[in-house]
Amino acid sequence: MTATETLNPDPVMTVADANEAPARRGAFLAESGNLIGLAAIVLIFWVVLTSLRPGFISNFNLFTLSRSLAIDIVIGFSTMVVLATGGMNLAIGSIGVCAVMAAGFLMQGLGLPPLVAFAAALALGAALGWLNGFAIVRSGVNSFIITLASASLYLGAMLILSKAVTFNELPAAVADFGKLRFGGFVSPLLIIALAIGAALIVLFRFTALGREILAAGANPRAAELSGVPVGRVVIIAHTLSGALAGAAGLMLVARLGAAMPSIGQDWLLPSFLAPVLGGTLLSGGAVSVIGTMLGALLVTTIRSGLLVMQVGNFWLQLFLGVILLAAVMLDRYRGKVAERRSLGRR
Amino acid sequence: MRLTVEDIGKSFPGVTALDGVSFEIRPGEIHALMGENGAGKSTLIKIITGLYRPDRGRLLVDGVPADFHSPRDAIAAGISAVHQERNLIPRFTVGENILLERLPRRHGLVDYGRVHREARRFLDMIDPSIDTRTEVRRLSVAQMQIVEIAKALSLEAGVLLLDEPTASITGHEADALFAVLRRLKAEGKAIVFVSHKLEEVTAISDRVTVLRDGKVAAAGEPIASMSRGRIVSAMIGREERVAEIGERDLRDRTAVLEARGVATALGHRDIGFTLRKGEILGLYGLVGAGRTELARALIGDVRITAGEVRVNGRPVAIASVPEAIRRHRIGYISEDRKAEGLILAHPVRSNVAITVWRRIASALGLVGRGAERRIVEPLVRKLDLKTPSIEQGVGKLSGGNQQKVSIAKWLAAGVEILIIDEPTVGIDIKTKTAIHELIAEITRDGVSVLLISSDMPEMITLADRILVMRDFALVGEIENSRRYEPMSRRIMSFIHQGAEGAAENEPNGPEAAHG
Numbered sequence: 043m044t045a046t047e048t049l050n051p052d053p054v055m056t057v058a059d060a061n062e063a064p065a066r067r068g069a070f071l072a073e074s075g076n077l078i079g080l081a082a083i084v085l086i087f088w089v090v091l092t093s094l095r096p097g098f099i100s101n102f103n104l105f106t107l108s109r110s111l112a113i114d115i116v117i118g119f120s121t122m123v124v125l126a127t128g129g130m131n132l133a134i135g136s137i138g139v140c141a142v143m144a145a146g147f148l149m150q151g152l153g154l155p156p157l158v159a160f161a162a163a164l165a166l167g168a169a170l171g172w173l174n175g176f177a178i179v180r181s182g183v184n185s186f187i188i189t190l191a192s193a194s195l196y197l198g199a200m201l202i203l204s205k206a207v208t209f210n211e212l213p214a215a216v217a218d219f220g221k222l223r224f225g226g227f228v229s230p231l232l233i234i235a236l237a238i239g240a241a242l243i244v245l246f247r248f249t250a251l252g253r254e255i256l257a258a259g260a261n262p263r264a265a266e267l268s269g270v271p272v273g274r275v276v277i278i279a280h281t282l283s284g285a286l287a288g289a290a291g292l293m294l295v296a297r298l299g300a301a302m303p304s305i306g307q308d309w310l311l312p313s314f315l316a317p318v319l320g321g322t323l324l325s326g327g328a329v330s331v332i333g334t335m336l337g338a339l340l341v342t343t344i345r346s347g348l349l350v351m352q353v354g355n356f357w358l359q360l361f362l363g364v365i366l367l368a369a370v371m372l373d374r375y376r377g378k379v380a381e382r383r384s385l386g387r388r
Numbered sequence: 389m390r391l392t393v394e395d396i397g398k399s400f401p402g403v404t405a406l407d408g409v410s411f412e413i414r415p416g417e418i419h420a421l422m423g424e425n426g427a428g429k430s431t432l433i434k435i436i437t438g439l440y441r442p443d444r445g446r447l448l449v450d451g452v453p454a455d456f457h458s459p460r461d462a463i464a465a466g467i468s469a470v471h472q473e474r475n476l477i478p479r480f481t482v483g484e485n486i487l488l489e490r491l492p493r494r495h496g497l498v499d500y501g502r503v504h505r506e507a508r509r510f511l512d513m514i515d516p517s518i519d520t521r522t523e524v525r526r527l528s529v530a531q532m533q534i535v536e537i538a539k540a541l542s543l544e545a546g547v548l549l550l551d552e553p554t555a556s557i558t559g560h561e562a563d564a565l566f567a568v569l570r571r572l573k574a575e576g577k578a579i580v581f582v583s584h585k586l587e588e589v590t591a592i593s594d595r596v597t598v599l600r601d602g603k604v605a606a607a608g609e610p611i612a613s614m615s616r617g618r619i620v621s622a623m624i625g626r627e628e629r630v631a632e633i634g635e636r637d638l639r640d641r642t643a644v645l646e647a648r649g650v651a652t653a654l655g656h657r658d659i660g661f662t663l664r665k666g667e668i669l670g671l672y673g674l675v676g677a678g679r680t681e682l683a684r685a686l687i688g689d690v691r692i693t694a695g696e697v698r699v700n701g702r703p704v705a706i707a708s709v710p711e712a713i714r715r716h717r718i719g720y721i722s723e724d725r726k727a728e729g730l731i732l733a734h735p736v737r738s739n740v741a742i743t744v745w746r747r748i749a750s751a752l753g754l755v756g757r758g759a760e761r762r763i764v765e766p767l768v769r770k771l772d773l774k775t776p777s778i779e780q781g782v783g784k785l786s787g788g789n790q791q792k793v794s795i796a797k798w799l800a801a802g803v804e805i806l807i808i809d810e811p812t813v814g815i816d817i818k819t820k821t822a823i824h825e826l827i828a829e830i831t832r833d834g835v836s837v838l839l840i841s842s843d844m845p846e847m848i849t850l851a852d853r854i855l856v857m858r859d860f861a862l863v864g865e866i867e868n869s870r871r872y873e874p875m876s877r878r879i880m881s882f883i884h885q886g887a888e889g890a891a892e893n894e895p896n897g898p899e900a901a902h903g
């Protein structure tokens with residue numbers, strides 16, 4: 043096209059490979075700045091806690107930490123994948139406990155081997171998530187309302203079917219797996235959580251599906267007109283969320299060695315904390331997998347810290363609530379500063 | 389009121405938007421501000437209206453330095469503006485939007501009777517057909533633009549800044565706007581007018597300032613002393629060129645898209661046409677004629693209630709837009725780039741590549757950045773898209789460059805039928821030619837184009853045949869001779885007379901020439 047190659051008056055403003063670095067570095071710095079800040083906060087907690095209670099970094103405590111971290115991470119992912127679509131999933135606790143009780147029943151009631159039971163329970167989690175997604179897309183009602191309703195519905199159905207009886211005669215292999223340690227304190231659960239994280243990074247960065255989820259979250263109408271089947275993509279994200287909630291539940295079963303109907307009821311706050319602290323947008327269209335892991339680490343650290351400091355469990359809720367508020371406010375403030383700077387107001 | 393801008397500089401990360409710009413607007417003049425996409429026009433207007441703060445330089449109102457911290461300050465100083473981006477609240481009514489910051493009250497409550505009366509007064513200056521009680525989200529893009537203009541007029545400010553006010557309205561409304569501007573000028577108001585349409589600029593303005601890459605290339609020259617050629621070369625550094633499409637004979641090509649007796653849920657009646665392979669079929673009409681809505685029906689976004697649509701000879705019932713794209717390879721470039729064309733928060737790369745992810749994905753569904761870049765970068769170069777990098781968020785590009793992104797993604801998509809709705813709104817003349825040539829080029833490669841445009845010269849340059857639509861029905865079909873005068877007269881006669889009057893005889897009618 044002659045029209046375009048004749049002039050190239052401003053080398054800074056026309057794209058060339060060489061000029062690509064600055065903006066990309068800018069975006070990268072902004073994101074990693076956020077992550078580094080989060081990591082620094084976690085580090086401060088660790089230093090303070092260790093100096094107050096050296097037992098905080100004992101092998102035993104680290105092992106406990108790594109198990110609950112694994113679970114917090116996966117709970118955070120479960121919410122993160124629907125936040126990506128600009129929606130939410132308030133039913134993850136209920137889906138988690140349904141998967142838990144299903145697994146318990148299959149192992150204890152029907153005597154199925156743990157692997158089979160776990161696979162079936164995961165499938166149940168995915169199915170319940172799918173149902174959420176389907177209802178949202180079909181009805182066009184906000185995911186907040188649908189999952190608020192389904193949270194109650196799933197939990198109620200589970201309680202009726204299971205009569206709220208704990209399954210505590212599971213095959214020994216389950217609890218044994220939960221007790222495994224690598225290198226003195228690393229639980230295999232944490233390795234599973236990290237592997238899921240790696241898979242999610244690949245999903246959101248390098249696959250067509252993941253990119254479509256983000257596009258649908260950022261501007262569903264534009265995505266639809268670009269050929270993204272937005273409804274299907276939303277359903278897939280909810281299915282994934284359900285499967286992840288189920289996975290988190292099963293990890294808890296391994297840790298507790300039992301399937302209890304009380305699991306999942308305290309998930310909601312940490313499930314939002316981890317991704318939001320990590321920089322995932324509530325409005326959809328952007329996620330940070332590593333941020334979610336760091337956010338989960340902060341949650342776990344605070345919980346464990348309160349424990350080793352022998353501060354009552356009642357304080358935990360209060361503390362987590364304060365942290366969430368602080369994080370959101372910090373984020374608002376940061377956004378405002380960035381905006382002001384780009385508008386040239388100082 | 390006299391407004392002076394002295395030695396203004398403004399940078400964004402990776403971009404110098406304005407570099408030592410001085411500019412003066414006098415009372416009783418219409419001052420055109422011109423320049424390529426990304427030249428810095430909107431940035432200058434945003435600085436004058438207090439949306440941005442300049443890095444250096446100053447602003448004088450009647451010789452007194454002014455320091456605006458927000459648009460409020462500028463309004464208080466008697467400066468009102470229509471910005472390039474829409475600033476309306478979709479779920480508020482037209483009337484509420486026009487009088488937003490100063491809704492009239494009675495006994496402390498909003499006096500809606502007066503809201504609508506006042507709004508009516510300003511709306512009537514441009515387009516009496518818009519109801520002040522309609523919610524803004526129900527309006528077309530052109531109608532929204534008119535509401536924005538009415539809103540700026542309603543401030544009755546001493547300085548009026550209009551950033552591409554005519555980008556998405558047609559000749560008729562533009563003429564009404566110009567009449568208003570002339571009157572305001574006679575009243576001693578100072579008016580700044582940004583447009584990429586040279587005809588408008590020469591017709592209405594007294595002086596012209598041209599920006600080029602953030603610098604002044606022509607400073608307040610009297611329009612009489614500036615020929616069209618001089619303005620153009622100040623803007624782009626060389627002469628203007630019109631895309632040459634050449635004579636094309638497409639009569640015995642196969643039909644790729646046919647409509648027979650189509651009616652839609654939105655009120656189209658008995659729509660029938662044939663789009664042939666490699667053809668550019670124009671769809672002309674006034675704002676509100678139902679062209680965009682017909683496009684929507686064809687891609688499965690609006691329900692078709694009667695009649696038949698055939699793609700490649702086979703009857704189809706398209707249920708969703710993704711189905712239209714994936715199964716029938718029909719794409720649609722929306723006229724509303726912000727709401728429907730772009731994902732503003734995402735980078736240029738994803739915005740363009742979104743249409744090809746599925747195609748370039750490996751067996752595992754993986755999409756490599758390198759593969760994306762190989763598709764996106766050549767298009768960025770072809771369209772002369774100004775951005776520090778393809779990782780830049782699209783929301784940070786200038787308006788015209790955003791439009792280029794929304795076109796680029798469809799050039800990449802590899803569809804066989806492309807419906808293009810107002811492709812060059814807000815595009816500078818240099819890139820307009822490039823886009824026209826690209827459209828012609830893809831049709832030579834066998835893509836068929838249904839072109840919706842309110843830009844008559846564009847229609848006559850590009851289309852092989854032109855359909856004329858009025859009130860949701862087709863009222864005429866003309867073989868394009870590519871001769872501007874007779875073609876535009878015939879098209880307008882269809883629009884003004886309807887099917888019966890103009891069907892066979894030659895053009896006439898008093899208003900037949902504008903457009």
Ligand SMILES: Nc1ncnc2c1ncn2[C@@H]1O[C@H](COP(=O)(O)OP(=O)(O)OP(=O)(O)O)[C@@H](O)[C@H]1O
Pocket residue numbers: 055384400401403404405423424425426427428429430431432472774775784785786787788789814816
């Ligand atoms: N908020 C922003 N952040 C970063 N860059 C910006 C921002 N606003 C504008 N720019 C850049 O500044 C330059 C000038 O933009 P501006 O919007 O003033 O151009 P314009 O002359 O109005 O162009 P158009 O005809 O396309 O509307 C462009 O390169 C644009 O990408």
Ligand SMILES: [Mg+2]
Pocket residue numbers: 429430431472551786787788
């Ligand atoms: Mg602009």
